[in-house]
Amino acid sequence: MSNNIEEEITKMVSEILEVPVEQLNPDVDFFKDLDVDSLKAIEIVAAFEKMYRIIVPEEDIPKIHNLGQLVEYTKNKTS
Amino acid sequence: MNTKKIVVTGLGVIAPNGIGKDQFWSSLKRGESGIKPIERFDTGQFKCKKAGEIHGFDPARYLGQKGLRSLERSSRLLCSAAKLALDDSALNIDSNNTDDIGVCTGTTLSSLWNVAEFDKGAIQDGPRFTDPALFPGTVMNAASSQVSIRFNIQGFNTTISTGFSSSIDALKYAMDFIRLRRIKAVLVGGVESLSLVNYSGFYRLGYFAGLRGEEISCPFDRRRNGIILGEGASVIVIEDEDHALQRGANIYARVNGIGNCFDAFKMGKYHPEAKGLKESIREAMRNSELNASEIDYISASANSVWDQDRLETKAIKNVFGKYAYNIPVSSIKSMIGETFSAGGLFQIAASIGSMYKGFIPPTLNYQDRDDDCDLDYVANESRITRINNVLINNHGPGGSNASFILSKWN
Numbered sequence: 009m010s011n012n013i014e015e016e017i018t019k020m021v022s023e024i025l026e027v028p029v030e031q032l033n034p035d036v037d038f039f040k041d042l043d044v045d046s047l048k049a050i051e052i053v054a055a056f057e058k059m060y061r062i063i064v065p066e067e068d069i070p071k072i073h074n075l076g077q078l079v080e081y082t083k084n085k086t087s
Numbered sequence: 088m089n090t091k092k093i094v095v096t097g098l099g100v101i102a103p104n105g106i107g108k109d110q111f112w113s114s115l116k117r118g119e120s121g122i123k124p125i126e127r128f129d130t131g132q133f134k135c136k137k138a139g140e141i142h143g144f145d146p147a148r149y150l151g152q153k154g155l156r157s158l159e160r161s162s163r164l165l166c167s168a169a170k171l172a173l174d175d176s177a178l179n180i181d182s183n184n185t186d187d188i189g190v191c192t193g194t195t196l197s198s199l200w201n202v203a204e205f206d207k208g209a210i211q212d213g214p215r216f217t218d219p220a221l222f223p224g225t226v227m228n229a230a231s232s233q234v235s236i237r238f239n240i241q242g243f244n245t246t247i248s249t250g251f252s253s254s255i256d257a258l259k260y261a262m263d264f265i266r267l268r269r270i271k272a273v274l275v276g277g278v279e280s281l282s283l284v285n286y287s288g289f290y291r292l293g294y295f296a297g298l299r300g301e302e303i304s305c306p307f308d309r310r311r312n313g314i315i316l317g318e319g320a321s322v323i324v325i326e327d328e329d330h331a332l333q334r335g336a337n338i339y340a341r342v343n344g345i346g347n348c349f350d351a352f353k354m355g356k357y358h359p360e361a362k363g364l365k366e367s368i369r370e371a372m373r374n375s376e377l378n379a380s381e382i383d384y385i386s387a388s389a390n391s392v393w394d395q396d397r398l399e400t401k402a403i404k405n406v407f408g409k410y411a412y413n414i415p416v417s418s419i420k421s422m423i424g425e426t427f428s429a430g431g432l433f434q435i436a437a438s439i440g441s442m443y444k445g446f447i448p449p450t451l452n453y454q455d456r457d458d459d460c461d462l463d464y465v466a467n468e469s470r471i472t473r474i475n476n477v478l479i480n481n482h483g484p485g486g487s488n489a490s491f492i493l494s495k496w497n
Contacts, residue, residue, distance in 0.1 A: 024220075026156055051220045058216045 013086070014079050019061065021075060024051050027050030052078075060086060091266045093342040094331050094496055097176025097324030098166040100436045103139035103317050103423045107171060108147035112440035115448035116469045117308045120422045122304055122315050128283040133290055135297035138281050139317025139424030150237070159224045161197035161320075162233040165278040168320035169234045176185040176324040176336060180238055187271040189242035190227060192231035192278065193253030195428040200282040201225045226252030230278050242270045251388065251483025252347060253277065254431025255491045258325070258343050259461075265327050272326035281318035289316060292355075296391055304425075306389035306418035307396045307460040314390050317424025321432035321441075339439050341474070343492040344377070346370025351486030361402040363488035364388075364480060371478065371490040379410045382492075383474045384447050386434040387484040389405045389418040390425045396457045399482055406464070415472075417465040421451035431481045431489070438477040438493050446471050 022029045025042055038044040044052075053064050056078070062085050072078050098108050103121025105111035114121070121139045130136045142162075146155055149167040158166065169190075173180070180188055201224035208217045223229060227245035235244045243264065247257040254277040261273035279285075289295060293313075296302050300312035305344040331338055348370065350363030372379075385403060396418075404411045419437050420426075427431055437448055446469045453466035475495045482488050 024158070026153055047219070047223070051218075054216070054219045058212060058218075061216075073127065 013082050017079055018075060020055050021052060024055060032075055035074055037073050092328035093262055093265050093325050095323050095325055095330050095339045096331050096336040097172040097173060097438055098436055099171025099322045100321045101141060101144060101168050102433060103141050103165050106144060112444055115419060115437055116446050118451055118469060120451055122424050135295045135302055137302055137315050140281055141319055157220060158233060159201050160280040161230040161278050164280055164320035165230040165276055166233055166237050168322040171276055172274060172322040172324050178324055180240060185239055185241040187242055188240050189264055189270045189273045190231055190234050190240050190244045191257045191273055192246050193257035193428045194230060194246060194251060194278050195248045195250055196285045197278050197280055198225055198227050199284045203284040216494050248475050249487040250485040252481040252487040252489035255429035255481045255489035256347055261325060262342060271330045272323055272324060274322055276320060276322035277432030278320040279427045279429045280438045281316060286316060303452050304391045304421045306391050306421050306450050307464045308453050309455035309457040311391040311393055311396060314392060314425040317426040319426055319429060321429060321436045323435060338496045340442055341496045343494040343495045344371040344375030345491045347489035349486050353453055355484050357398050357484045361398040364402040364482045367488045367490040372491050375492045377476055379407045382476050382478050384412055384441060384477045385414055385416040386477055386479045387416050387418040388437050388480040390420045399480060400460045400462055411462060415447050415465045416462045417448055417450045419448050423457045434479045438479060441477060442474045442495055445473055
């Protein structure tokens, strides 16, 4: 399950950001390293919400800066 | 205000019968139609099956792969045509001149697909799970804005949506900006894209050829019974003549007289006397200071709709009198379909080819004469001739009419 979540989220982020999966390690910072703007960030959140049927509270969004944090967040919410 | 001369220095076309100006002109000259059975969506539930659909269009070839994901089809088409036009005009845009360049686009239905997809998400998944990436593309000025974003054009950006006359109205707006000395060059574009949504809309309104007769685009012919929808984008670069000369640009043609007139009659009905179109042509002629005998060709708005073709003929005869019989008139919509708000820009792109390559594109599928349509329609085969001045008409049942004269430069 946890591997699946990691793979699913990596694939989703890779598609939205148009960045190959190989370049997306858990510590790469969305904003500093991948130049993610506010629209792309919202797109990632929306795709994530739809995929896992989770509503991400506004206050949680700024806490997620990289793939590792997003995977961790998902695991906590789906467990 | 009217003393400034304006010229066309670049052209980019993505049309159902040709991608790029050379392919487009060559198809028009050979009388090659882009109207074929639709492949993009299933037409099984419709009685009609055809459209001027663009095949073999690879936006990555013009725009690169990066960023394409967030561009819907209309923006892909318009940005690609803009890229071709910019390359053709050799106009470089940088921080020194970005404020001197503008974008003006004619379109009406180009955002419909995004609106439908966004709504579909809300219905299927609930309003809390809609796709925010689709939302920016739901507005009518999305495609035009994407051109400014992609090519960093900051002078102005306007979308004109006046239905059938949007292209020429967009050109007029852009010309005013140049004549008021507020801008030096403008990318004037037109775009519409084919989707199940707009196809279904026109079908349900009963506008399509094939519902009451043969499914064919045959302007001015007695068999005409409705439109065949088309899609695509066409962009021209227009600029102040001095600016073009200073930078040594290749000049295709001179933007000459232009006129428009609103004559709304009844919902979905043409003005029975084509009052607006007549007035538009007269205004364009007055502004150009040309005589009737100097018009070498009329690029018609005729789209195979019974009243539209008949009334355009009536307006031409009313304005030009007996001389109308000496002017060749043809409709490229017989080869690309009705591209609605982009139609005028396709007619301009075709007319530049007419001037540059010396031919008049034919009215394809012309076979049965209608007594109300009795002009020289350049039937089925293009005509080789020298063209100095072209009159281009945009006309439709919504009340918006516009006419424009393109003239040979020097």
